[in-house]
Amino acid sequence: MKSSVITFPGSNCDRDMDVALTKFGFKNKMVWHNDQELPKSDLIVLPGGFSYGDYLRCGSMASKSKIMHSVINFAKSGGLVMGICNGFQILVESGLVPGVLLRNKYLQFVCKNVHVKVDNKENTFFKNLDKKVLEFHIAHNEGNYFCTSDQLKEIEDNNQIAIYYCDQNGNTNDQINPNGSIKNIAGIFNKEKNILGMMPHPERMIDESLSGEDGSIFFRNLFNNIK
Amino acid sequence: MVVNEKIAVEHGLKSDEYKKICKLLKRTPNITELGIFSAMWNEHCSYKSSRIHLKKLPTKGKKVIQGPGENAGVIDVDDGDAIVFKIESHNHPSFIEPYQGAATGVGGIMRDVFTMGARPIANLNSIHFGSPQNKKTKNLLRGVVHGIGGYGNCMGVPTVGGQTSFDSSYNGNILVNAMTLGLVKRNKIFYSKAAGLNKPVIYVGSKTGRDGIHGASMASASFDDKIEEKKPTVQVGDPFTEKLLLEACLELMAGDSIIAIQDMGAAGLTSSSIEMASKGNLGIEINLNKVPCRETKMTPYEIMLSESQERMLIILESGKEDLAKKIFDKWNLDFAVIGKTTNTKNIELFFDQKQVAKIPVNTLVENSPMYDRKWKKSKLPKKIKYDRSKLKNLKIKETLKKILSSPNICSKEWIWQQYDHTVMGDTIQKPGGDSGVVRIHGTDKAVAATVDSSATYCWAHPLTGGKQVVCETWRNLISVGAKPIAITNCLNFGSPEKEENMGEFVECVQGIGEACKYLEYPVVSGNVSFYNQTKEIGIKPTPAIGGVGLIKNYKKMITMNFKNTGNQVLVIGKTEGHIDQSLFARTVLNEKNGPPPEVNLFNEKNNGETLLNLIDRNYIKSAHDVSLGGIITAISKMCIKGNKGIELKIPKFLINETEYFFAEDQGRYIIEVSLEDLKNVTKILDKNSVHYDQIGKIIDKDLIINQKTKVTIDELKSYNTNWLKDYMV
Numbered sequence: 001m002k003s004s005v006i007t008f009p010g011s012n013c014d015r016d017m018d019v020a021l022t023k024f025g026f027k028n029k030m031v032w033h034n035d036q037e038l039p040k041s042d043l044i045v046l047p048g049g050f051s052y053g054d055y056l057r058c059g060s061m062a063s064k065s066k067i068m069h070s071v072i073n074f075a076k077s078g079g080l081v082m083g084i085c086n087g088f089q090i091l092v093e094s095g096l097v098p099g100v101l102l103r104n105k106y107l108q109f110v111c112k113n114v115h116v117k118v119d120n121k122e123n124t125f126f127k128n129l130d131k132k133v134l135e136f137h138i139a140h141n142e143g144n145y146f147c148t149s150d151q152l153k154e155i156e157d158n159n160q161i162a163i164y165y166c167d168q169n170g171n172t173n174d175q176i177n178p179n180g181s182i183k184n185i186a187g188i189f190n191k192e193k194n195i196l197g198m199m200p201h202p203e204r205m206i207d208e209s210l211s212g213e214d215g216s217i218f219f220r221n222l223f224n225n226i227k
Numbered sequence: 228m229v230v231n232e233k234i235a236v237e238h239g240l241k242s243d244e245y246k247k248i249c250k251l252l253k254r255t256p257n258i259t260e261l262g263i264f265s266a267m268w269n270e271h272c273s274y275k276s277s278r279i280h281l282k283k284l285p286t287k288g289k290k291v292i293q294g295p296g297e298n299a300g301v302i303d304v305d306d307g308d309a310i311v312f313k314i315e316s317h318n319h320p321s322f323i324e325p326y327q328g329a330a331t332g333v334g335g336i337m338r339d340v341f342t343m344g345a346r347p348i349a350n351l352n353s354i355h356f357g358s359p360q361n362k363k364t365k366n367l368l369r370g371v372v373h374g375i376g377g378y379g380n381c382m383g384v385p386t387v388g389g390q391t392s393f394d395s396s397y398n399g400n401i402l403v404n405a406m407t408l409g410l411v412k413r414n415k416i417f418y419s420k421a422a423g424l425n426k427p428v429i430y431v432g433s434k435t436g437r438d439g440i441h442g443a444s445m446a447s448a449s450f451d452d453k454i455e456e457k458k459p460t461v462q463v464g465d466p467f468t469e470k471l472l473l474e475a476c477l478e479l480m481a482g483d484s485i486i487a488i489q490d491m492g493a494a495g496l497t498s499s500s501i502e503m504a505s506k507g508n509l510g511i512e513i514n515l516n517k518v519p520c521r522e523t524k525m526t527p528y529e530i531m532l533s534e535s536q537e538r539m540l541i542i543l544e545s546g547k548e549d550l551a552k553k554i555f556d557k558w559n560l561d562f563a564v565i566g567k568t569t570n571t572k573n574i575e576l577f578f579d580q581k582q583v584a585k586i587p588v589n590t591l592v593e594n595s596p597m598y599d600r601k602w603k604k605s606k607l608p609k610k611i612k613y614d615r616s617k618l619k620n621l622k623i624k625e626t627l628k629k630i631l632s633s634p635n636i637c638s639k640e641w642i643w644q645q646y647d648h649t650v651m652g653d654t655i656q657k658p659g660g661d662s663g664v665v666r667i668h669g670t671d672k673a674v675a676a677t678v679d680s681s682a683t684y685c686w687a688h689p690l691t692g693g694k695q696v697v698c699e700t701w702r703n704l705i706s707v708g709a710k711p712i713a714i715t716n717c718l719n720f721g722s723p724e725k726e727e728n729m730g731e732f733v734e735c736v737q738g739i740g741e742a743c744k745y746l747e748y749p750v751v752s753g754n755v756s757f758y759n760q761t762k763e764i765g766i767k768p769t770p771a772i773g774g775v776g777l778i779k780n781y782k783k784m785i786t787m788n789f790k791n792t793g794n795q796v797l798v799i800g801k802t803e804g805h806i807d808q809s810l811f812a813r814t815v816l817n818e819k820n821g822p823p824p825e826v827n828l829f830n831e832k833n834n835g836e837t838l839l840n841l842i843d844r845n846y847i848k849s850a851h852d853v854s855l856g857g858i859i860t861a862i863s864k865m866c867i868k869g870n871k872g873i874e875l876k877i878p879k880f881l882i883n884e885t886e887y888f889f890a891e892d893q894g895r896y897i898i899e900v901s902l903e904d905l906k907n908v909t910k911i912l913d914k915n916s917v918h919y920d921q922i923g924k925i926i927d928k929d930l931i932i933n934q935k936t937k938v939t940i941d942e943l944k945s946y947n948t949n950w951l952k953d954y955m956v
Contacts, residue, residue: 009559010467012383016652048650050381053467109376109645139380139647201649209655209666209781 001026001226003043006071008033008062013048013085013201020203021045024219033065042226043080044071046087048139048201058101058142059089068094080124080226081195085140088187088197097190097197098155099147104140105180111139113211114178116163116186116200117170123193124225125162133170134163134214136200138178138186143199145181145188155188162187162196228258238265239444244596251590259527259576259584264591266494266532267501269444270757273595276723277755280733284740288749290712292413298339298490299409300751301416302713304777308667309413310674311345314353314406314717314773316756320461321403322450325370329354329403330378330464331536336405337382338490341473342539344417344480345409348651349665350379352389352405353678353717353771357398359634359954364393367401369955374464375405376645381466382473385654386646387663390678390771393634396686399450399761404717406678406773410667417480419489421507421542421568426486428500428511428566429548431555432472432538436521438463439495439534449722449760468537468560475558476539484547491538497531499540500566501574505592510571515578519561527576527583542568602729607688611807611821618885623859623936626815630856630889631863631946633814638948641955655781659868661706661852662774666781673781675709677774681855682767684823687808689731689768693738694826698893700774701746702852705835706896708785708842709776714743716753716772721765723757731768732757739770745828748774785842787851789869794848794925795905796873798858800834800895801918804886810856811889830894837915838896844911846904853895858922859888861897863943866930870940874931875923884933899925 003026007014014030021028021043029039033051038044051062062068068090075081075096083091091097104110115133118126147155155161165184166172172184179199187198205215228234235245238261248264249255256264270276286294292309293301299313317332337347354371357364368391379386384407439462479485487507489499496518504511515527521535543551548564555562569575574591576584630636643658655673656664662677679699685692697714704711716739721728743749759766778784789796806812807821841847849869853861866873877884900908912919930938 010381010470012381012470012650016650019652049383050467050470053381053465053470055467108373109380109647111380111647111649112644137649139649141380204649204652206652209784210652211649211654211657 001042001223002040003028003045004031004039004041005045005047006031006033006067008051008065010051010053011047011049013203016203017045017047020206020215020219023206025223031067033067035067036070038070038074043082044074046083046090048085048087051086051090057093059086059093062090063093072096075195078192078194083197084201085199088199089142091195091197096195097188098151099145099188101142102144102146103142104144109141110178114138114200115166115168117166117172118163119161120159123189125196125222127225129221131217133166133168134218135212136202136214137204137211138200140199143179143181145185147182152182158191160189160191161185162189163198230255230258230261235261238262239269239448240265244268251594257584259531260586262528262532263497263584263586265444266497267591268595272494272498274755275596276598276600276757277732278597279599280736284736284750285744286749286751288713288747291749291751294751295753297418298342300713300715301343302751302775303413304667304672304674307413309411309416310775311340311343311409311411312407312715312773312775313339313752314404314678314715314771315339315754316717316719317403317405318400318719318756318759321371322401323457324461325367326374326377327461327463329371329374331462332403332405333375333378334464334466334469334536335492336407337384337469338492340407340409341476342417342488342490343411344415345411346477347384347407347409349408349663349676350384350386350405351663351676351678351773353680355392355394355397355402355769357393357401358395359393361398365955371403372642372645378464378466380647382470383650385648385650385665387648387654387665388658388677389643390680391639391642394682394767396767399764400759400766402719402759402769404771406715408674408676408775415480417485417488419487419503419506421487421503421509423486424568424570426545426568427543427548427564428513428568429541429543429551430518430538430563430565431541432560433465433468433535434519434521434561435525435530435533436535437525437529437533440529440532449758449762451762462534462536464536471558471560472537472539475555475560478554479551484544484551485541486544487542489540491540493534495532495534501588501591503540503542504574504588510569510573510575510588511566512569512575513566515576517563517565519563527578600723600729601726602733603726604730605689605734608820608822611812611818613816613818615883618883621885623932624938627859627863627938628946629814630810630860631943632950633810634950636810636856636860637950639951640948641951655784656707656786660787661703662709664707664778664784671780673778673784675704675707675776675778677703678771679703680769680771682769683808685731685735685770686767687821687823689734690738691823691826693735693770694742695823695893696770696772697739697742697748698826698831699854700772701748701831701835702896704774704776705838706785706787706850706852708783709778710839711748711774711776713749713751714772714774716750716770718753718755719759719766719769719771720757721760728765735768735770742828746832783842785847785850787849787865787868789865789871789899789925790848792871792925792927794899794901795921796923796925797898797900798895798920798922799838799898799917800830801892802858802887802890802895803892804882804890805892806886806890809889809891824891824893826893833915834894834917837912837917841908841911846900846908847898848901849899851897853897855891857889857891858897863930865897866940867943867947872926872929872931872940873923874926876933878920878922
């Protein structure tokens, strides 16, 4: 299985993602933002970081970079695209997934382990996952997901919510919401569910010495689903 | 503008220093030249009050690749890998403008590290604020934390450890010390020594603006009432550009184009160009019209003294300009050939086809002033007298609550959750433990790092305090299973022109030196920050020590959380009941006097090495050093982290229970061992003559003392975690 990770100026989780994808069997390539064409890939990943310093708005300048034309075409023709953290922000700014990501409710960067509930397993990203609650890690300043009530209705009607922040038993409530996201949303799909944007970083949870191992479960499952 | 003594004094030079300049030049300097002298001769850049004492520190060792004198120190961590590290202060700017001051402090120290070819892999910091009741404290803390996070997070370097303290002596002068560790192959280290004639001098990175002019001079003076006016001397950081600069420099460094490289930190283009020329015993010629400027009509004076961030000066092999330019173009960074190396041993500056400065390099460096300032020796204070019978009336639970929730002990989670501590995917011990630990990417090795200071002890008796801080970092490294290798120090003091403050400096340095020598734990880099003083009031002497150690197999790393019910808990090291200068004395007895706990270097070394031996044999399930707050504080934290309880039974001692629990005797650790291993462990401890007390066993819940006092883990947690969170609301 082939994957590509895009490096924008200011990306800083590109290497971590490369390490994770490679560890779980992907043949990964790093792609420079200024390239025009994507290598042949089964999965494109927009990694975390601070593309263009998060200036203007997180992800907005990266969404206009050269490679994004190809990424958008790839996504629109059904290719699998995953945006993590800043990558999620880029997806939002590109219009590939609905909504916006506001500054965290408490106006602070937040870095910690969180639990997320996987609701929808009818998609390539989470199909066959044998856990309902995963422990992931977040590290962001602008992860407060927001959309209009019409959009929310549409998202819910189409089962586009991928993961919710929850407690370890899978209960969602305001108390465990780390950033103020509407409905505790931590990640969403596009309508067709070939594009996933999420704030948590599964690539930081890929062996027992790190914060946890649920990232391994996620990547292993993803690889098997694409295979 | 014609230069005279008055202008020189306004530049922070002393009258006799100005006279010395005229004598060295055999003429009056022009304004640009005066600016250059003032930048090079201020305390911050010249170490004129400290050099004579710093020379006495032990800086050599089997593992030392590079000691002080370069951008950062370098140590060997086997297999061709090396760790580059340094700590640096950004105190003055952080008080004036906390966000930018702290941010650029972090940016500056990371540049020092990647200048040497190393990719930064961990950041730490030591930050100190005034009393929580001081009206400025909250905003300063918030700004500093945001600044550190804002820069470090964007760079994608994990912040894995640190230290925060509150003390009224910092009311007018906060401290912000930032430390960075980088990883490099030992055969790919870059230095700042220029070599070769007519080699191109390259400017890369951000453009030069008017920010930070006189920053280094500002940091070499005490504060007064007009401190707000100093805002323009604070630099403005752009971590995004620095991230690009990092990647571009490392890309260029992969080849063999670079002869020497130096970041433009304090005193900007001035100190970077002069340091490179001085180390190479060469001259340097710069055409200032070629320097990329952010603003129009910048004068030579401004260009030379700007402290705009994210800039580097490189001396390149001739003919490599195009190759280098291509890399910097790719990363959208400025690249300009601004001059060349010469054999004149002068720094010569040109602007609009005219020579605007010509100064022999040695006058700026070797001939810079060096003072053997007067200093006053401190006496060891007398032990305090307190009514021991009163201790019996103290309720241990109430006392524990007071201690655990005190600002200097409480959990700093509110702070470190704002720092990305897991990026790079190698953080195996997060902030909140004894040391931060990151793996050396792709290997079985890991590096542990900690930063500590004990201003109260140093204030009470600088010599003992200096030793103690070094020992505390040593213990913090050992507690995670790392073999301590070397330290970096950030020496924060008041005005060296006051005998008391100078005495504190001299004796702290002496203490640091003694401990480092005995523990074979050399100093490889550091920084001095004097004039942490507002009018006549200086800070408590605060040497911050950053210790670095190696774990050969990261799977053997130790954490402090209690692991298994039924395991035995031991205190390693002897508890004499030293209460003077303890947190208990200050918070409960309201007693500020007395000597700090004695440091016995033999015991430190013996206890530490024995514990490392036990860790190596896999006997240790958890470990934590005993420091501020004593045994019971250390144990409480182990309970909180492990979500386990403990049944404590105090061995019958001559000292009473309260003293046993809260005393701050040195050289101690708490360890957890299984029942099966207990015999083997005590055998080794006995064999090495290490004192130990067997004080309890781990239970499922609650901290229980002598079957009388019971504290639930939730209570412990709430004592410990709430204060800072509530304070910052």
